[in-house]
Amino acid sequence: MPAADDDGVTTMRFGAMACEAELTVAGRAPDRRLLDAAAAEVRRIEAAYSRYRADSVVSRINAAAGSGEPITVDEETAGLLDFAARLHAQSDGLFDITSGILRRAWDFRSGRLPEAPVLAALCARIGWHKVDWQPATRRIALTEPGMELDFGGFGKEYAADRAAAVLQAGGIASGYVNLGGDLRVIGPPADGRGWALGIQHPRDDRRTVAGIELKGGALATSGDYERYLDLDGRRYCHILDPRSGWPVQHWQSVSVIAPVCLAAGALSTIAMLKGPAAPAFLDAQRVPWLAVDTAGLPVRNGI
Numbered sequence: 001m002p003a004a005d006d007d008g009v010t011t012m013r014f015g016a017m018a019c020e021a022e023l024t025v026a027g028r029a030p031d032r033r034l035l036d037a038a039a040a041e042v043r044r045i046e047a048a049y050s051r052y053r054a055d056s057v058v059s060r061i062n063a064a065a066g067s068g069e070p071i072t073v074d075e076e077t078a079g080l081l082d083f084a085a086r087l088h089a090q091s092d093g094l095f096d097i098t099s100g101i102l103r104r105a106w107d108f109r110s111g112r113l114p115e116a117p118v119l120a121a122l123c124a125r126i127g128w129h130k131v132d133w134q135p136a137t138r139r140i141a142l143t144e145p146g147m148e149l150d151f152g153g154f155g156k157e158y159a160a161d162r163a164a165a166v167l168q169a170g171g172i173a174s175g176y177v178n179l180g181g182d183l184r185v186i187g188p189p190a191d192g193r194g195w196a197l198g199i200q201h202p203r204d205d206r207r208t209v210a211g212i213e214l215k216g217g218a219l220a221t222s223g224d225y226e227r228y229l230d231l232d233g234r235r236y237c238h239i240l241d242p243r244s245g246w247p248v249q250h251w252q253s254v255s256v257i258a259p260v261c262l263a264a265g266a267l268s269t270i271a272m273l274k275g276p277a278a279p280a281f282l283d284a285q286r287v288p289w290l291a292v293d294t295a296g297l298p299v300r301n302g303i
Helices: 032-049 057-063 075-090 099-104 116-123 155-169 261-285
Strands: 009-016 019-026 131-134 139-142 175-179 182-187 195-201 204-214 217-223 228-231 234-237 251-258 289-293 298-301
Touching (some): 019 032, 032 075, 032 155, 155 175, 155 217, 155 261, 204 289, 261 298
Antiparallel strands (some): 131 139, 251 289
């Protein structure tokens, strides 16, 4: 149920996309139906692109891998595939939505590392260049058996943007959407100062490494603290290099501010994958960013 505080800020929390979701609106109490519609939009995107649902678009594409039979997708999915193609080019191949297949090798609850032959076999199935994507006809085919697409690298951020769009279309001018720490700000509170937000310390969820006030745009963080395995003093996280199949190691986390959450999340993930080249990459994108190195020390530009 939505709850309003003494400052006239209404918050509704719900579970979606394997995280706690939060819709926060300032000003007059919003129509409950509008909040429900924004939450429904998040769940719609989850259902459409979840690899865990046999009826999702992604599952239909994956099921046809290697068959030679292309799948025709809707305009929304086509836009996301075009976005994935741009990210692949922009990241020099590091951001690759065919690399989700590596989850078959990495079980972060097992306490064991995957065997090298298993990783090698999976890496052989990775590669956006092996995807036959025809934007003009919206037809896609995975050319080799066993290939998979995975929208997990930007699905949550896209859902945050879409939920914010629903609220804006309903007349909301002040508030934000928070999906597990990925935030899209609709507009500032009444005092105009911006929403006070904190960036979590990647090694202590009770601490922050920075505080910011955000009036608009989006903030997203990628890090090694969500799903990981600690073994012999070394952390192995869920952000995996598609070239080797092994987790990134250079940063504990990277946070990015961008106009929309889809861009912020993609840039923070690419930065994690780029390792020591991340600062130059993010500076070239002209976005504010903050990274935490392996010693837990912040490196920043604009945050």
